[in-house]
Amino acid sequence: MVLQTGYFDDSGSDSGSEYYVLAGFLAPAEQWESVSLKWANTLGPELRYFKMSEAMALRGEFRRGWTASLRDKLILELVDVVKAIEPWRIECFLRRRLFEAFVNGGTR
Numbered sequence: 001m002v003l004q005t006g007y008f009d010d011s012g013s014d015s016g017s018e019y020y021v022l023a024g025f026l027a028p029a030e031q032w033e034s035v036s037l038k039w040a041n042t043l044g045p046e047l048r049y050f051k052m053s054e055a056m057a058l059r060g061e062f063r064r065g066w067t068a069s070l071r072d073k074l075i076l077e078l079v080d081v082v083k084a085i086e087p088w089r090i091e092c093f094l095r096r097r098l099f100e101a102f103v104n105g106g107t108r
Contacts, residue, residue: 005029012096020099025087038081042074050078 008024011017043050047061054060055071062071094103 003029005032006090007032008090018096020094020096020103021091023089023091025082025089027085027087031085031087035081035085038084039078042077042081 004026005028006024006026008022011021011023012019039050046065049061051060052075055062055066055075058066058068058071
């Protein structure tokens with residue numbers, strides 16, 4: 001038996017989005033160890049973490065010293081780090097109104 005580990009995130013959870021998206025990757029746990037090390041090395045000492053919304057807006061960790069070109073180069077490097085382990089990609093798209101009605105119980 002192989003222990004699988006996944007990393008997932010949501011998008012569109014704000015009320016203005018038409019879709020709610022949950023997506024991520026699944027791979028054997030030991031493969032994520034190498035990803036973690038390479039990810040940290042790729043971020044380098046200038047970034048404590050990576051958050052796509054901050055990167056795209058050039059705010060937060062990307063507030064100082066970053067340009068769109070440098071950011072895009074980093075994103076492609078991080079994509080290569082994850083692609084190297086060939087994880088399974090899992091994604092789910094759901095219209096917000098259905099999310100509200102069925103998943104969230106209409107309470108939001």
